[in-house]
Amino acid sequence: MRVLLSTYGSRGDVEPMVGLALELQARGAEVRVCAPPDFEELLAGFGLPIVPIWRSAQGLTKSRPAASSIPERAAEIIAAEFEVLTKAARGCDVVVATGMLPAAAGALSVAELLGIRAVSVTFQQLTLPSPTRRPMELPGRPLPAGVTDNQMLWKLDAESNNALFGEALNSSRTKYGLPRVDDVRAYVVGDQPWLATDPTLDPWQGPQSIIQTGAWILPDERPLPDDLKEFLDKGEPPVFVGFGSMPMHSSTNAATTAIEAVRAQGSRLILKRGWAELELIDDQDDCFVVDEINQQALFPQTAAIVHHGGAGTTMTATRAGTPQVVVPQLADQPYWAGRVAELGIGVAHDGPTFTTESLSTALKAALQRKAEAQAIAAKIRTDGTAVAAELLLRDGSR
Known part of the structure; x- marks a missing residue:
């Protein structure tokens, strides 16, 4: 089985994917990892080649770009996802997408374009709508101070995601012959997203059907200096x-x-x-x-x-x-x-x-x-990558 793991973000977005990649390899799968170029050394240390996406995540973080530039940057990263993944994903059986929402949207769109099964994963549940808590505030788009109804706040969150990422996503989708997406967040979340967090540290608090695998831990056996x-x-x-x-x-x-x-x-x-x-x-x-x-x-x-x-x-x-x-x-x-x-x-x-x-x-x-x-x-699970790999390989064999 051939698996493409795609992410864009900081080390916290990349390291769990490396953990899953190693677990999949140990089970005989062929794995490709698409990530920011910053992490080439990290992946090489585990014998994993990197398919670099866009530009340095560290450089982007340290430059502190204005919130007003988010749609433009989203368009750039989505365009990069289409350009790189349409080649990297060919011949793969499944695409696993996570990271920044526009990057995940781009990766999922490429899977759709190529007719490949896709799994949407998040390493925190704040992007998954739930009536029991507020959504995470997006840069430059604070939630109204006077609104306390969570369902209304999630509606506003969907509107903000569309305003920030809608045109960026749909311009690339249209270019490649895909239909436009009306609700970017709903598209990324999908029908049954995966939540790769520990159920003790991060118990799921929503009505939607999800798969909580446990956290994806990359075992680190390096000795201390x-x-x-x-x-x-x-x-x-x-x-x-x-x-x-x-x-x-x-x-x-x-x-x-x-x-x-x-x-x-x-x-x-x-x-x-x-x-x-x-x-x-x-x-x-x-x-x-x-x-x-x-x-x-x-x-x-x-x-x-x-x-x-x-x-x-x-x-x-x-x-x-x-x-x-x-x-x-x-x-x-x-x-x-x-x-x-x-x-x-x-x-x-x-x-x-x-x-x-x-x-x-x-x-x-x-x-x-x-x-x-x-x-x-003592209650924290350590089998998250094993659970995720088993699900990917089992579903891929059907």
């Missing part, structure tokens, strides 16, 4: 601070404030540079800086994890049984911050900007949640 192991062995477990693919508003101030907040709790600190390019502020021996690192191995050895609330980082931290402080920046991150707080396994910081005092207060509270974090960790 010797100098990091030496740092860990020299004292009490440190606090980890990292904001993944978020550039942050001021990387210098973010690093300074975070280090001061951790030191205020009498703790040591491991700082991850990430896309924010955080750096140490002095040469004291209570701090250590890392680049790309095996977080699955590191997180269980820390006292607390301060992060941005990306789906992947939240899952890894939860599996580790380590308390969290989530400082959400955008998109689905406030949702994950709320889930961490609701489960009692950490603290949701109030807003994306933190001070030494606010972060220190949140960290102090989170450090008291070790027992709760370990109890939830």
